[in-house]
Amino acid sequence: MIDLNIQPPWNWPESHWQGLVDQARAGRAYRPAQWHEGKRCAVAFSFDCDHETNELNDGGKSIARMSWGQYGSRVGVPRILEILARNDVPATFFIPAVSGLLHKEEPRRIVSEGHEVGLHGWIHERNSVLSYETERELMLRSADTLEYLTGTRPVGIRTPSWDFSAHTLRIEQELDLRYDSSLMADEDCYELISYGQETGIVELPVEWIRDDVPYFLMHQPSGSRPHVPPSDVFEIFRSEFDAAYDAGAVFQLTMHPHVIAARSRIWILEELIRHAKAKGDCWFATHAEVAAFAKAHAA
Template sequence: MAVALSFDVDNETAPFCLDETSPGRVSQAHYGSRVGLPRITSLLREHDARASFFVPAVAMRLAPDAVERVREEGHEVGLHGWIHERCGDLSEAEEYALAERSADVLRRHTGLMPRGMRTPWWDFTEHTLPVARHLGLLYDSSMMADDEPYELLDRGERTGMVEVPVAWIRDDAPYFPDDPAARQILAPRQVLQIWKDEFDGAVAEGGLFQLTLHPHVIGHRSRMLVLRELLTHISSRPGVWFATHEEVARHIGSRIGIASDSARESSA
């Protein structure tokens, strides 16, 4: 079975996209690149686990060294919008323009073409799939129709794009909200049990365990303890493949007959 860990490196874009610019609020988000991200990459190194990091373009420009360290560790960097905007608030032209600008920033900072995306807020509009196809992406990771990856259709037409599905139950943000008025309803170790059960269920079915985390959320000490115990639990099971989302998408694509990059480019 496969384990696809992912980290949405929102950092300061988390408050910026909501027009919250007070120093206190921004410092809370800056914790992600300053403290959370180094802790995460160190823990992944201990378990020889590669992951996918989805980074808004503004966050990439604010912390280019952090993105460079992620790449040096062998992790994937994917698209995550411009400033964590809500795609549903954009016109079709605006969504296209911001996606192209974001892809350009990622290329300049990593030297690589983006292969996948995760929409900010998981806000996938009627224009998002055509935008992703326009960018030549291999996969998306924003939708929730299954536990296992599947091919996206565009009005019944096969697209050759794989969906690596997400779920709120496998995301740290709902359990540990940024807003102090939004009460944390579960202790970290209770969340650990949910994620262990999700992983064990994936093992029983021989499928995918996908997890979405945020450095400024999971990066705190008590929560990192939970992530450490989860990775220890995962690593104790034989036959587990730690894979980037791109690797999962390529594996699924080969199984369901999706054309290779070269074939897709020649037919475009």
């Protein structure tokens, strides 16, 4: 019997590589002919509130990095919420359960101001290194915790670091989640397919181009120090929005409070809102709202 664990990929039998590919695939596309109330484009802002779990997830103990995480809650989230309130724009906040427990008033305030809270792991763990039993228990524990904190049970998930295991989609089905926002097979919403079977779960896809981290995140231990001028990042995000608007599609954006909320960067969010509102026919909605509408009204 061939041990596939030590075989190079070019020696894998077709059944093996086909099985790997078939674990989670894009099925039918979900793009409505028009969006809610006849709007041309859907705008879905999201914020991953990793906070201190960015350090804790791999067993880290750096006080400096945990203080950086605290900035995300202490400064970033309030600053973001003020902008959203001022512009009457809803958004989705994906929160690791440990972040929620460290800052209990944060998820409560987010929901009280009309925004959505979604799952983002227990302590921002990496799903792909977990057993099915552990991943399922953590996802269930996270859903219970966020429901306890907010009074509302999450209906969607963004896996930590967009890390998707062989068990993730099965567990999402078992927890009766309605959507996922971790994968990248399209720019429009689509149904997730597992081994050729429909799951009923909508994917609202992400993309590194539409994420603030690759442009700004400095990681001292690795020596990675990217810094793209905020004006350049705004131009990239605006170009992504303009293309989505022209296509009558959805513009989804991923941001992190400890990254985007810096004084020199936070204007990007408000300027994007201003730019989209100037079009006159954009629907600003949570990820749950966009996913549900796309599925119900797909052309």
